[in-house]
Amino acid sequence: MAARLDDAVLPLTNVVFLLLIFFMLAGRLATPSPLGVNPPHSTSPTPADRQGIEISLAADGRVALDDQPIQKDAxxxxxxxxxxxxxxxPVRLRADAGLPTSRVVKLMDVLRAAGAHRLRLVTQSTQG
Known part of the structure; x- marks a missing residue:
């Protein structure tokens, strides 16, 4: 009788471990911003291109270059x-939605002065 109970539990155990591995991998695909940046919402149907340089601007003014904190003057x-x-x-600017527009525009001017001619503002989709 004990052998039959073990045979019935084994497939369930396999499924649980497969789900655990799946969620561990899926959790790594969506890495959060190191500065806690929450971009503004938009209804753009086009997903953002992940290639290029990414600049993050947090609500408190901290800046990151490709997820690495950096001083504004550098x-x-x-x-x-x-x-x-x-x-x-291309250069992607991920600015927090709570920032005043003037601060975002100032950073955009700095990036243009650095030679960023393909500058994109990253938003998050309101759909789904």
Whole structure:
């Protein structure tokens, strides 16, 4: 009788472990922003291109370059150096929705001065 009970539990155990592995992998696919940036919402049907340089601007003014915190005064030089190596690289700006527009525009001006001609503002979809 004990052997039959073990035979019935084994497939259930396998399914539980497969689900555990699935959720561990799926959880890593959506990495949160290191600064806790919450981009504004939009209804754009086009997903953001993940290629290029990503700049994050948090609500408290902290800045990150490709998920690595950086000082604001060093940002222009760092972006400029990267764009000199790869001139047509797109630059994505992930700014927090709670920021005043003037602060976002100031950072956009800094990025344009660094040579970012393909500048995109990242938003999150309100659909689904």
């Amino acid at each position: 940002l222009e030089n760092a972006v400029q150096q990267r764009l000199q190596r790869q001139p047509n690289t």
